Amino acid sequence: MELELRHLKTIRTIAEAGSLTKAATALGLAQPALSAQLRRIERALGGALFERGRYGVRATALGELVLERARIVLPAVSELQREAARFARTRRDGLRLRLGGTHGPLLGALVDRLADAVPDTTVTTCTSWSERELAELLAEGRLDFALAGVCGSAAPPDAPQLVWEQIAVDPVFVMLPDGHPLARGREVDLTALADEEWACVPGDGCFGDCFTVACARAGFTPRRMYETDTASCVHLVQVGRAVGLCRATFPPTPGLTTRPLAGTPLVWRHLLGWHPAGQRAETAATVLAQARTAHAGAAARSDSYARWLARRAEPQTAVRRRAGLAS
The missing domain is CATH 3.40.190.290 (D-Maltodextrin-Binding Protein; domain 2)
Incomplete structure (x- = not known):
């Protein structure tokens, strides 16, 4: 499986929610489906991204590395989309x-x-x-x-x-x-x-x-x-x-x-x-x-x-x- 932007958004949501249950609600998924998706992402990245505990989840060292990169990549891609849309509008015939x-x-x-x-x-x-x-x-x-x-x-x-x-x-x-x-x-x-x-x-x-x-x-x-x-x-x-x-x-x-x-x-x-x-x-x-x-x-x-x-x-x-x- 190749890593996609939606996978980075999933990782960020889990980290911000602090639990798989809350993250699943925010993403509109059932918790088993989110757990299965997280396992596929972890296999693609080569290790566990979160430690599970009685009070929720906490990012591992690998998880922190991925989150650090995601905080840079996701806003950059969003800005790219906005700039592309603005540029396209200025190139259209007629104002x-x-x-x-x-x-x-x-x-x-x-x-x-x-x-x-x-x-x-x-x-x-x-x-x-x-x-x-x-x-x-x-x-x-x-x-x-x-x-x-x-x-x-x-x-x-x-x-x-x-x-x-x-x-x-x-x-x-x-x-x-x-x-x-x-x-x-x-x-x-x-x-x-x-x-x-x-x-x-x-x-x-x-x-x-x-x-x-x-x-x-x-x-x-x-x-x-x-x-x-x-x-x-x-x-x-x-x-x-x-x-x-x-x-x-x-x-x-x-x-x-x-x-x-x-x-x-x-x-x-x-x-x-x-x-x-x-x-x-x-x-x-x-x-x-x-x-x-x-x-x-x-x-x-x-x-x-x-x-x-x-x-x-x-x-x-x-x-x-x-x-x-x-x-």
């Missing part, structure tokens, strides 16, 4: 892009922009609340590009060999029902929301912790947070159950007003990620440019964000005018 993204208007806007910029491209999308899941899909070659985001200066989702480029940085706004007393103001002080309940979309980054810290600095602890999908967050705000947290690019919605938080205690960084081994440089540059254009369009469609940006620009304009007069 097919698989985009991933979290909640928010940016993914749809990017699909729209790409339809104009590269009309012969076939685009499919995959959404997830988890930035880490999107990073894993990129690393595995199951996505070509992913729109993700991180809170403040937090690091991008950790996955080896991925490239992350910043699209834009947005302030985090608050969503209020139109009839809320604070909806009439230009901005909202976080302290004024101390008695409110909150709604926000879920995620696996540090945003929840950063929000709690911002509330603590404002002198209160948030009463309750509803973590749910975007449509449910909007409903909870519209009926007055909660106030919501959203990115500044959140689109205009009937019955709902978005306002900036005074002092901008929370910000959100939009990122585009991809695996450089699977993408041509010109394709990545095109998608990144279109993502930035899509974000600019989303920002322009939000009246509250446009006013916030204009107010931010006023002091800089005044400084430039004074400098021009002085010269």
Whole structure:
């Protein structure tokens, strides 16, 4: 019998499980079948790989040697398969892009922009609340590009060999029902929301912790947070159950007003990620440019964000005018 990759996977599973019974369950085999397979593998390798005891199995010296090699060979073969799949995709006639993204208007806007910029491209999308899941899909070659985001200066989702480029940085706004007393103001002080309940979309980054810290600095602890999908967050705000947290690019919605938080205690960084081994440089540059254009369009469609940006620009304009007069 010649040794195959599946045999190495079997050996690794037995070692990780610590017993033939648990390994058989993990592999979907009956224990007698796994024992027979292990004996064939041991005959092919020339000796026992595991010592059996009352508390399970333990690798022999030969078993440790084989396991050491398996820990190198198996990941290398998996990476080879992923790289081959990525390479094959880049060689096909016509471009097919698989985009991933979290909640928010940016993914749809990017699909729209790409339809104009590269009309012969076939685009499919995959959404997830988890930035880490999107990073894993990129690393595995199951996505070509992913729109993700991180809170403040937090690091991008950790996955080896991925490239992350910043699209834009947005302030985090608050969503209020139109009839809320604070909806009439230009901005909202976080302290004024101390008695409110909150709604926000879920995620696996540090945003929840950063929000709690911002509330603590404002002198209160948030009463309750509803973590749910975007449509449910909007409903909870519209009926007055909660106030919501959203990115500044959140689109205009009937019955709902978005306002900036005074002092901008929370910000959100939009990122585009991809695996450089699977993408041509010109394709990545095109998608990144279109993502930035899509974000600019989303920002322009939000009246509250446009006013916030204009107010931010006023002091800089005044400084430039004074400098021009002085010269």
